[in-house]
Amino acid sequence: MAASSTPSVYRATTTAPVNIAVIKYWGKRDTTLNLPTNSSLSVTLSQRSLRTLTTASCSPSYPAEDTLNLNGKPQEIQSSKRTLACLSSLRALRKSLEDADSSLPPLSTFPLRIVSENNFPTAAGLASSAAGFAALVRAVADLYQLPQTPRELSRIARQGSGSACRSLMGGYVAWRSGELVDGSDSLAEEVAPASHWPEMRALVLVVSAEKKDVPSTEGMQTTVATSELFAQRVSSVVPERMAAIEDAIRDRDFPKFAEITMRDSNTFHATCLDSWPPIFYMNDVSRAAVRLVHDINRAAGRTVAAYTYDAGPNSVIYYEEKDSELVAGTVKAILGADVDGWSGSFYEPLANVTAPGVP
Numbered sequence: 001m002a003a004s005s006t007p008s009v010y011r012a013t014t015t016a017p018v019n020i021a022v023i024k025y026w027g028k029r030d031t032t033l034n035l036p037t038n039s040s041l042s043v044t045l046s047q048r049s050l051r052t053l054t055t056a057s058c059s060p061s062y063p064a065e066d067t068l069n070l071n072g073k074p075q076e077i078q079s080s081k082r083t084l085a086c087l088s089s090l091r092a093l094r095k096s097l098e099d100a101d102s103s104l105p106p107l108s109t110f111p112l113r114i115v116s117e118n119n120f121p122t123a124a125g126l127a128s129s130a131a132g133f134a135a136l137v138r139a140v141a142d143l144y145q146l147p148q149t150p151r152e153l154s155r156i157a158r159q160g161s162g163s164a165c166r167s168l169m170g171g172y173v174a175w176r177s178g179e180l181v182d183g184s185d186s187l188a189e190e191v192a193p194a195s196h197w198p199e200m201r202a203l204v205l206v207v208s209a210e211k212k213d214v215p216s217t218e219g220m221q222t223t224v225a226t227s228e229l230f231a232q233r234v235s236s237v238v239p240e241r242m243a244a245i246e247d248a249i250r251d252r253d254f255p256k257f258a259e260i261t262m263r264d265s266n267t268f269h270a271t272c273l274d275s276w277p278p279i280f281y282m283n284d285v286s287r288a289a290v291r292l293v294h295d296i297n298r299a300a301g302r303t304v305a306a307y308t309y310d311a312g313p314n315s316v317i318y319y320e321e322k323d324s325e326l327v328a329g330t331v332k333a334i335l336g337a338d339v340d341g342w343s344g345s346f347y348e349p350l351a352n353v354t355a356p357g358v359p
């Protein structure tokens with residue numbers, strides 16, 4: 001944080017990574033507090049390719065209202081209850097520091113200016129809301145010099161976007177749904193650091209950079225209200241898979257990790273199709289990549305690759321480094337993807353290799 005000459009401007013800049021769930025969060029039991037119907041588990045990707053960059057500043061000289069500029073465009077945050085909830089929780093924490101120490105500048109009373117940029121498609125099913133709200137919370141927490149741990153901040157980020165609570169940590173991260181009505185136990189926790197499984201890789205195939213028709217928030221509400229498959233997913237399918245995938249991660253058992261990941265992606269998209277009206281996030285290219293992964297695994301005689309799809313058509317394929325030729329090499333050969341690294345042309349149909357873990 002740096003203070004300039006009068007009037008003071010205080011500023012903090014941070015980046016946050018994307019996380020891609022292997023057990024999907026889909027459904028809210030409380031839309032105000034943003035509490036999920038089920039626990040979920042994700043892998044945090046490295047920031048080498050995909051990241052949000054956010055600067056938070058505050059000053060007594062700023063116009064009265066807090067502002068957020070996203071990818072160069074001013075956002076209507078006064079009507080975004082979830083953004084306001086994050087900012088007011090962070091302000092309250094700063095206020096309690098100021099109340100305890102009168103020598104601190106009264107930053108909690110100054111308007112905030114937040115400027116954020118995603119270096120990857122926003123609202124396209126690549127977890128922009130996760131990296132975006134994690135970066136927003138981290139930047140303001142840094143600006144306010146808050147002592148809270150990532151776990152404590154995850155409660156705040158969760159209110160911005162559920163998946164964001166998992167982007168405050170690296171490696172393998174569980175979001176425990178919690179049981180309390182006030183949501184105080186609905187938090188993220190690191191199940192294992194990225195270094196626990198250094199072989200793990202994620203190949204991100206950008207099938208489309210278009211904004212999705214049905215935002216995640218709206219889609220999951222339709223599913224909760226209308227899908228008959230959904231209740232079974234929440235009551236038995238997800239709890240069993242959470243336990244099993246945590247075992248697979250502990251044992252670095254890739255075939256088990258992969259099967260659960262692929263099945264959970266499929267179950268999630270099945271509940272979308274079972275919603276009324278049905279919701280389609282995957283497209284023909286997504287389905288071609290699913291078939292290709294099954295073909296690669298069949299040809300290898302063992303499971304070497306696992307696909308997963310968020311609420312969008314873009315694929316993430318997990319594999320181990322030792323199988324990179326088999327997986328990334330084959331995907332490149334068959335789908336014509338530029339998978340050798342950041343191509344500089346992100347909006348090409350297929351792009352990018354990245355590895356889990358916050359760098």
Ligand code: ADP
Pocket residue numbers: 052070116117118121122123124125126127128129130131132133135136161214215216217310311312
């Ligand atoms: P995605 O699949 O990309 O997460 P969502 O529908 O869940 O798509 O959320 C997209 C929304 O998240 C955006 O319309 C915007 O409101 C919010 N968002 C994305 N990036 C940021 C950011 N960097 N800072 C603040 N909010 C963001």
Ligand code: DP6
Pocket residue numbers: 020021023024025026034040127129130160161162163164216217218309310311
């Ligand atoms: C399919 O976290 O974007 O990516 O809480 O309404 O902002 P809101 O939803 P969001 O939903 C993510 C859904 C998912 C699965 C996941 O990331 O677990």
Ligand code: CO
Pocket residue numbers: 127128129130161163216
């Ligand atoms: Co999202």
